[in-house]
Amino acid sequence: MADRAAEELLCDAAAAGDAAQVSTLLAAGADPAFFDSDGMTPLMHAARHGRAAAVRLLLDAGAPWNALSPSGLSAGDLAMAHAHGDALDLLLDAAVRAELVLGRAAAAASAPAADRAYLAERVAFGEDRIVDAESKAVMMAWERPLMEAHARAVCGGGGGGGGGGVGRVLNVGFGMGLVDEAIQKYEPEEHTIVEAHPDVYDRMLKLGWGEKKNVKIVFGRWQDVLPQLESYDGIFFDTYGEYYEDMREFHQHLPRLLKPGGIYSYFNGLCGDNAFFHVVYCQLISLELANLGYATQFIPLPVKDCLSEQVWEGVKQKYWQLDTYHLPVVQAETDSERRRRRRRRRRERERERGVEMMVRSWIRPLERCFGRFGVGDGLLWDLDLKPHAMGEFSIAVVQANNALEDQGQVLTSPSATFVGIYDGHGGPEASRFVRSRLFTHLQRFASEQGGLSAEVIKKAFAATEEEFLHLVKRSWAARPQIASVGSCCLIGAIADGMLYVANLGDSRAVLGRRGADGRAVVAERLSKDHNVAVEEVRKEVVALHPDDSHIVVYTRGVWRIKGIIQVSRSIGDIYLKKPELSSDPLFRQFGSPVPLKRPVITAEPSILVRKLKPNDLFLIFASDGLWEQLSDEAAVEIVVNNPRAGIAKRLVRAAVNEAAKKRELRYDDIKKIEKGVRRHFHDDITVIVIYLDHHRQGTRFQLNGANFNCTSAPVDIFSFNSDDSEEPLHPNLRMDTAWSQY
Structure with missing residues (x-):
């Protein structure tokens, strides 16, 4: 009876989310696979009530993720039914890892x-x-x-x-x-x-x-x-x-x-x-x-x-x-992907044969300067310091999704620097499209109006949105689901001693500058997160739709517009902007209809214009994958306290390390996980660090005849040649035909 009482206490503690009591009872020998009189395990109780910490403890103790209640429900079903997103993610991760590592439940001997x-x-x-x-x-x-x-x-x-x-x-x-x-x-x-x-x-x-x-x-x-x-x-x-x-x-x-x-x-x-x-x-x-x-x-x-x-x-x-x-x-x-894969394998073999001795010769001095580097993360790419008009910049990307949905680029000329980070959702098509079109429009409008301005940036965003809408309409008969693809969009422009930052969605730009005492470096956020997780944004959306009581819904552990999307502004997501498309019978074949009276998200960017000052030291532009793991202050502190070489990669690795800690793993464990599965641990992350070493006040920004150098992160981490980046590595159904028009 004593043992049975311990398991019943474990069920109670799991349901209440008393992680300390759960840990104590497990340490004392309570059975995590116990079924109570209702046919429920401790894990089911924790999942049903959304007790993520208790779910993690029970899974670590060996609680069976696939046990079923008398009504045929697992812990994962209970978490799904009650919209407990954090608990569900833990259970899905455990299930996938168990099936990959320990065997497959669907395999039947007969x-x-x-x-x-x-x-x-x-x-x-x-x-x-x-x-x-x-x-x-x-x-x-x-x-x-x-x-x-x-x-x-x-x-x-x-x-x-x-x-x-x-x-x-x-x-x-x-x-x-x-x-x-x-x-x-x-x-x-x-x-x-x-x-x-x-x-x-x-x-x-x-x-x-x-x-x-x-x-x-x-x-x-x-x-x-x-x-x-x-x-x-x-x-x-x-x-x-x-x-x-x-x-x-x-x-x-x-x-x-x-x-x-x-x-x-x-x-x-x-x-x-x-x-x-x-x-x-x-x-x-x-x-x-x-x-x-x-x-x-x-x-x-x-x-x-x-x-x-x-x-x-x-x-x-x-x-x-x-x-x-x-x-x-x-x-x-x-065929091009196959050639690219063969080239990659050939390069890998050449590196294995010819580079090992060279690496040994220079890795020790680097370790003395920067600390020991981890190796072998095949989903991490970085490009170290390159010059721009006012200093140096660094880029790094880590991939988590099956197809990389982040895109990043830096364009430089002798008088100006442009930065773009585009975080896609629903697929990579929109972020790739924005990367290929936005700065073209920006340069055109700036040339027409004699320079950069907030109005020029708005026109460039509007033109990109309109062009993507045109693509959706042209692709409609073959692929209506492209209407559900979208992208956050963060850009920065430095010209004539001015800094311009424009944003749609929840990517973020943060400035590191000297404080009033001249010694401390403080973090200043330059962009606004358009995410309904932010109460102010949530209220803004609700105020715009007073006749829709379900405009913002708390589901799967987070606030979402119409129960679907977290960001309130983006390029794309046309089905949430054009009611006639979301209700079209063709689109409804691929997803549930979304009843709309008017657009529920917009492509209107938030824009900041700021004069650069001598105490402005550096800028961090990053997709939300970084900011989900690091605060503004933590990111700035990393840049301040570390050498420049490898700084963007250092930020990415710090974020992945934080994601690993949340799952009680090490970074070395995370980097062994393949793309797709890795998305359950962290998002795609793109980071660009721009150092502001000298502020050129006398050099006028000129577009006519300007020679711009473009540095882009790969479309996919496995695409090492960024010149191939316009081609989708895994084009979706009939997407290649429509895409070729652009």
Whole structure:
């Protein structure tokens, strides 16, 4: 009874968020895997009430993240249901790490036997379903809209020859033929179907599929017919009676089966009865595909209205019970990406062979000056000191997302310096677009009006926003979801002894200057955070929408506009600025409609104009990934107390180190984590440090005939040649065609 009392106390402490008591009870031997009389574990209690500190302690003590309550809910489900974002992040991190390191819960020892047993059974065909011998659904008609979306995806990768411009397409698993009927509408040059069940195969022939000119049917298990398969522009995978390990095995063959630039998709039905487990496996599959050289985008499709109780009548098991289906779009490397990867590997081998002795010769003096450097973080890039009109500057970037969403650049001339940091969200397209267009507009308007001014900057922002809107409209038919892509935008300009800072979103510029005593260096924030986490911004948004009681909603642990986005100003995010687009039926195929009466965010920048002073020492421009971990004062102190060489990288590493400490990890642990997974520990971070060594009052800023040097961070950390940066490394579905117009 004493042991049982200790576990019950542990449940109480976890629910109350008493981290000290949780720690004491665990240290005394209380079992973190205990189920109370309600079938709840201590971890479930902590997650349900959003007790993040208790969740962390219990996970560290070995509490099972995948334990289920009598109602079939895990701790992650409870955190999701009650919108406890911090607790949910901890549980998702633990689940992904456990599955990557310790094994995969979806792997079933009986998978091959189950597959062969299904193939040996008879199946029954109904008007709206196929069921197996146990009345379990093999496929159902409610999936038709999903299959049409899958077909649209895999037929969007190009190719050639067919009447519709679609090349060769492969579908593994015919079922009711829903996806194959949709594929046929795109008139592919060749349409190969692999089907293993004899009854389904016979039905295909009776329906005339074997007589279609562009259709090739391959009968048998895909594992057995692989030698008959060639290479394809689009592939869809949807087999019944197989398991996660079978899909993983199929993915190992993608490099041979999928042409460069081709598109792959699969029926994303793993854990379709549990929201949290489903998210875990979306993440796992995405990571495993990334290791094979593929980028995965999940498009949310609402399916709640398709799943009435009548749909499941006569079916033994509901294989899908979630409100949203996440359609995966997976794209292979392009030829240029492959060449770039080969060049990178060749450079790495050359460095390993030829640079080691040189490094040994100069690393010791650097360590004496700057402290010991960590090595081996493949997601960190930096460019050390380069000159600008008034001193030197340094750039560093660390990547956390699968595709780097931050972009940074510095433009210099003998009389002026421009800085830009663009922090994208929803994908990298908007930040890449802003980087390619904003300063072009700024220079044009400044030239027309005889110099820089707040009005010139506003016009440049407006022109960039208008041009991006034009891109969205031109891409609408092929890719309406680009309307949900946006970017924060922070720029700085130094000319004629003046400093201009303009901002949209929550990237930030901070000045380090001498204080009144002439000795201390103080931090002065130059930009305004447009984030509804800030009470002042929240009140501003609410005041602009007095007739909308849900304009700002607290969800998933933070305040969000319409429950969606935290920043109140950005370039892009067109669906939140154009009500007619957010309600368009085409856009609603890819996301839930957002009822708008008017725009809920803007592209109007906050602008500061300030005369530079002799006591102004340096500027720090950084995306919010830095400021989530470091205060203004901490960042300024690091710059003041350390040598200039490597200063931007030092700030980035300090931020990552703080992120590691929050998870009770070391920096060396964080740098071993791959992109994508790493986003659960910290955001992409871009830092540019501008030293102000001399203020040139007499040199007039001139645009006409000015020679500007542009230094840009790579589009992706693995793209070492910034000249290639205009090309998206992993272009999204049909994005490359629209992008080429710019």
